[in-house]
Amino acid sequence: MTAQPAPASLARPVTASDPDWWRGAVIYQVYPRSFADSDGDGVGDLNGVTERLDHIASLGVEGVWLSPFFTSPMKDFGYDVADYRDVDPIFGTLADFDRLVEHAHDLGLKVIIDLVFCHTSDQHAWFQSSREDHAGTHADWYVWADAKPEGSPPSNWQSVFGGPAWTWDARRGQYYLHNFLPEQPQLNVANPDLQEALLDTVDFWLDRGVDGFRFDAINFAMHDPALTDNPPDPTPGKRTRPFDFQLHLHNQSQPEIPDFLSRIRQRTDARGGRFLVAEVGGGQAESEMKLYTAGPDRLNSAYGFLYLYADRLTPENLAEHARMWPGEEGEGWPSWTFSNHDAPRAVSRWAPEADRKAFAEMALILLMCLRGNVFLYQGEELGLPQAEVPFERLVDPEAIMNWPETLGRDGARTPIPWTASSPHAGFSPVEPWLPVDPRHVPLAVDRQEADPDATLHVARRAVALRHRLEALRTGDLILIETAAPVVAFTRGDGDAAVLCAFNLSGEAADWSPPSGWRVEEAVNGGDLSGSLKAYAALVAVRA
Structure with a gap:
């Protein structure tokens, strides 16, 4: 290519x-x-x-x-x-x-x-070492625990991907923790x-x-x-x-x-x-x-x-x-x-x-x-x-x-x-x-x-x-009270302030903008006319 x-x-x-x-x-x-x-x-x-x-x-x-x-x-x-x-x-x-x-x-x-x-x-060399030896270099680099007396997992913790967050390992004779897949043993950070x-x-x-x-x-x-x-x-x-x-x-x-x-x-x-x-x-x-x-x-x-x-x-x-x-x-x-x-x-x-x-x-x-x-x-x-x-x-x-x-x-x-x-x-x-x-x-x-x-x-x-507009990178964000589905806010303050307004719906929405602004960027018919078209967006700067 x-x-x-x-x-x-x-x-x-x-x-x-x-x-x-x-x-x-x-x-x-x-x-x-x-x-x-x-x-x-x-x-x-x-x-x-x-x-x-x-x-x-x-x-x-x-x-x-x-x-x-x-x-x-x-x-x-x-x-x-x-x-x-x-x-x-x-x-x-x-x-x-x-x-x-x-x-x-x-x-x-x-x-x-x-x-x-x-x-x-579970293929990492650290885990392979940890599962083999209770007292070796990597023994406590993962989370191991004994079974409860009846053999069940050490706690009720559940995995993000489904099922218990504990898997029995016969080599070590203990359960190991995995918050995700059993193939992703938990590090003891x-x-x-x-x-x-x-x-x-x-x-x-x-x-x-x-x-x-x-x-x-x-x-x-x-x-x-x-x-x-x-x-x-x-x-x-x-x-x-x-x-x-x-x-x-x-x-x-x-x-x-x-x-x-x-x-x-x-x-x-x-x-x-x-x-x-x-x-x-x-x-x-x-x-x-x-x-x-x-x-x-x-x-x-x-x-x-x-x-x-x-x-x-x-x-x-x-x-x-x-x-x-x-x-x-x-x-x-x-x-x-x-x-x-x-x-x-x-x-x-x-x-x-x-x-x-x-x-x-x-x-x-x-x-x-x-x-x-x-x-x-x-x-x-x-x-x-x-x-x-x-x-x-x-x-x-x-x-x-x-x-x-x-x-x-x-x-x-x-x-x-x-x-x-x-x-x-x-x-x-x-x-x-x-x-x-x-x-x-x-x-x-x-x-x-x-x-x-x-x-x-x-x-x-x-x-x-x-x-181009520094206020969009680092300026404060202040919400302007609007009626749904319009959302509007300013970024920054003073002469460098920026006005941002968006219609989040697929239908036109009334919106009365404050005075003293001119449109710097817009999509889908965003303007200062008092109505925002469907999915309109506008960004305005001080006029």
Whole structure:
């Protein structure tokens, strides 16, 4: 494949010497298995990412976040790590990674990678050693416990992926904890020797030029050593797995986690200008996101699932957003995303099929107007809907377990369509690991490049708008009282303030704007006339 140069007009400001380059930044998430296949085996790889980095740079984003590419048996598609310091052969080699980083830096892109520090694969050498010896070097690097007298698991803790969070291991004669798959044994991150090994992993990737880390499910990193049973969750709601029946007070979210995060921050601060972000989900996400980012010695940012798992986009979502992060003294810095590899694509959750293009473009403008960092998931710039993957092609263990009750994760992980006329939309010359949805083919990058009205060009305008108006990157967010389905707010203050307004519905809505503004950017008929058309968005500056 031949990479096309990024348009010169979309060059980002130089940030290499700015230690706070990440504040208000837009980071593009790449799921490497599905981005671009350079070697014709049906699976995306690091060289494929490198060959397509110019597309990412053309969006005007500051950086790229790579989902795991480490050595792994792929039971959870890379989130079961067998070697933190090597590349799985399906993705390439360490030399391929080094070339990716070099090319990204040449394009002005920062490189963020995932670190999965709450569990490993059961094939990791640490676990193999731990299961063999009660007193060896790695004996306490995982969470082991004796059976209850009658042989049942040590506690009532349940796995995210279904069933008990404990599996019996005959070699060691004990149960081991796994908050996710049985093939993902839980690390005992409270162990100081293990912490040193994890910090050495941070150093390893910093030495290779990495600019930051996303810490996957980091609130699962430690557990209650007393193995206290979790209480039942009294909140009514849909429950698709045993995990949903409990309040997760003891198998995660322990008070010692911030101290470990501070140790990570010390390591990265010694290098300068690195970005650290936590993924935090669950019932205590709001307090934990703030805890993990409070003050100058913890992570730079955190993101949760306020939008990712929302069935609808409503003014209440935005009100909750503003309430959660008001910008108080000592408060950390949030990050936001509407879609990622773990959640069904936003346009399919939030808009009827006939309105998805208009909705996708409104949502792109809205995302870029939020206070905090922005994570843009691959394909979001194309307006891709959730792919339909037939049951016989599902590979995600969560999707298979909960089918057909949930949309699953496979539909958000299908290959990116690059060229509409090529086999498999230009992703690979052979059948990909997940099928290309036929509805994605007309949305291929080459088709949208040639269409001035395409969603791709709106995405570029939205990112450029965020760079052009500093208030959108770092200014305060103040909600304006409106009637649903309109949501409006200002960013920043004084002459530099920005007015943002959005119609979240498929019908026109009355809205009386304040005086003294002129439209800087708009989609779907957004204007200051007193009415916002269906899925209209506008961003205005002082007249």
